[in-house]
Amino acid sequence: MPEVRIIAKNFMDMVASMPAMKLDKLYENGFICEAILRSLPPLGKKYVLQLLHIDVPVAAKLLEEWVLPDGYTKHRVAIDRLVQLRVFVEAVDRKNDKTYKLNPTFQKSLQKLLVHGGTLPREPMPSNITVRLPTLDDLEAYALQQWECFLLQLISSSLVEKPSNISSSLMKVFQRRLLSQRDKEAPKLTESGFQFLLMETNAQLWYIIREYISNSEERGVDAADLISFMLELSFHVIGEAYNINSLTDFQRSIIRDLADLGLVKLQQGRKESWFIPTKLATNLSVSLADSSSRKEGFVVVETNFRVYAYSTSRLHCEILRLFSKVEYQLPNLIVGAITKESLYNAFENGITAEQIISFLQQNAHPRVADRTPTVPENVTDQIRLWESDLNRVEMTEAYYYDEFPSRDVFEGACDTAREWNGLLWEDSKKMHMVVKTGVHTYVREYLRSQK
């Protein structure tokens, strides 16, 4: 079964895949340089800082001497990353040796940043103009609510009472890989759609942002501008108000989309209007691996396979419905049961047992979250068992060989199949063997050469 995974990594991979011309333009912005510097592996950071004030190319051999022999692989990884991001420019000197030099644009921006300090293009607004700023807790609640509303609309537009302002064409873009629509039927979640719902908020956000950026060219927006604005946004302070008039026209046009996603909150005063970045925005430049934001969970799983979810959110209910049978719903509580049938439904939709278990663990109610195990072991084991029950029979297309003329030929054929990693079964006494279909031609060639 082919496994569909949504690759959600980070901004930097996206930056690395941009054409050189655009990259150089991006590096004119000091914040991008800082974000890049932050994202580098430790050795990479060291190299950049050491070469920061050197204007001539440095031989690759010299760089190698800086690390101990057993750090060589890390050295390679760092150098590759730097070259990939075009922070290092590779060249060959007269003696045919490889040399590295910092990208001049990047170097200039970073030097400036180091000496003058980073200043945002806009200052927070004084508090006498911006009355009734939300508290940090309010802001986080707002961001999550906005995000949830967006997700609900994404999976089924009929579920939301007040739809957000995201244009339906943009929504279609986001849905493209998560929903599949056959004519006249209601759209259905695809395999990656199901997996998407079980992902962590940051991973989901990153997926949506990635779609947003990769689709930007079709909407006539420059991807480089978009990336640089989002990275810049991630350096703003959470909860501070920034004047909307300080944005360029282009930025103003996309800030509404970002507000709908919950990245910023827009507010209006008597004369001015301003935006307030939320936690979702500032988490953007952090790579997903090291963002460990834990939300308060809401699920309690009991040993009798009952699931109690203390939640008012319809999204949570929809998610639980993916793999359990929702039995009743009270205003603040959803009660469901994990049954064999409900799980088989989930497995059919391409959700794996591990994903379900990790969802239950990550969203555990605070009352059970510090217990070990968070989810009762008999439940997790049973979920895994039911999954493996589906895979009790393994079938592989293959070829069966018998009647080998001699043991040498038989063993040679076995070795050939083994070399290609295609030997499924052998019986050396009776001289029979089974190989994968893909390896059949190699074995046949071998047998021909033996004649």
Add this chain to the structure above:
Amino acid sequence: MVNAIKGVFISCDIPMAQYIINMNASVPASDKFIIHILDSTHMFVQPQVEQMIRSQIAKFREDNTYVKPN
């Protein structure tokens, strides 16, 4: 002369293997699909029966579960 046959290689646990063997025994002689029983957990069958076996097993699994009516 070495002989090669195209087919499907099945690897499963012992009860499942017995179930498949039983399935093979219950069909008329012209529809028999097992070419070789290799050992207690492996067998080699006709290439076209893969889907048939899978759906039979799924049916067998469903027959053994009881859904509480709503």
